Amino acid sequence: MLDLLANKWSALAIGALEAGPLRFGQLRRLLEGISPKVLSHTLKRLEAEDLITRTVYAEVPARVEYALTDLGTSASIPLKQLRDWVEASVGVA
Amino acid sequence: MLDLLANKWSALAIGALEAGPLRFGQLRRLLEGISPKVLSHTLKRLEAEDLITRTVYAEVPARVEYALTDLGTSASIPLKQLRDWVEASVGVA
DNA sequence: CAGTATCCAAAAGGATACTG
DNA sequence: CAGTATCCTTTTGGATACTG
Numbered sequence: 274m275l276d277l278l279a280n281k282w283s284a285l286a287i288g289a290l291e292a293g294p295l296r297f298g299q300l301r302r303l304l305e306g307i308s309p310k311v312l313s314h315t316l317k318r319l320e321a322e323d324l325i326t327r328t329v330y331a332e333v334p335a336r337v338e339y340a341l342t343d344l345g346t347s348a349s350i351p352l353k354q355l356r357d358w359v360e361a362s363v364g365v366a
Numbered sequence: 367m368l369d370l371l372a373n374k375w376s377a378l379a380i381g382a383l384e385a386g387p388l389r390f391g392q393l394r395r396l397l398e399g400i401s402p403k404v405l406s407h408t409l410k411r412l413e414a415e416d417l418i419t420r421t422v423y424a425e426v427p428a429r430v431e432y433a434l435t436d437l438g439t440s441a442s443i444p445l446k447q448l449r450d451w452v453e454a455s456v457g458v459a
Numbered sequence: 460c461a462g463t464a465t466c467c468a469a470a471a472g473g474a475t476a477c478t479g
Numbered sequence: 480c481a482g483t484a485t486c487c488t489t490t491t492g493g494a495t496a497c498t499g
Contacts (some may be wrong), residue, residue, distance in 0.1 A: 281372045351451045354444040
């Protein structure tokens, strides 16, 4: 589990989902530089750890939304603090 | 920088140093399972990012101590919260 | 749109042996 | 004691093309 959160993309993806559910393409744009393969794998790992849910809406075109679970929401708190620290320390360093 | 903290061993090493300076061998025992090579590399990266200091004492046998810098200490706060979350969530999951 | 497949490079991790 | 050297495996990341 620590292995999972101790991952740049996982931490950023959870951060992106803090404000609400997002679709694959939206996540891809928010997480600049991530390739579809890596994003896909990252989301699967997060889903396997029960940090996010994957919901498919039977529409045309298909819509898939990713959202934080309660566990994921609880994880987002310390993760946000870590991201905030990084951002703050950039100015220092 | 996020890449650095987003790393299992880095996060654990900083946690180990929270209580005070430690020597290489002490860190090695505390971070169970880490190999000397990986520990060495981890410490070098942390030192390069100015999160820890490496001090060599001219004794026989040689003594080398690693300690958190102010920056490292400030990083240890969010990292500890993350580790605490992981520990708490283990019981839940 | 939401991925998967393929190929590949780079980084991280791990075991073990050896050295100043 | 405090590492470094070597070898090898696993993980992660990244580009690009393709599909249900």
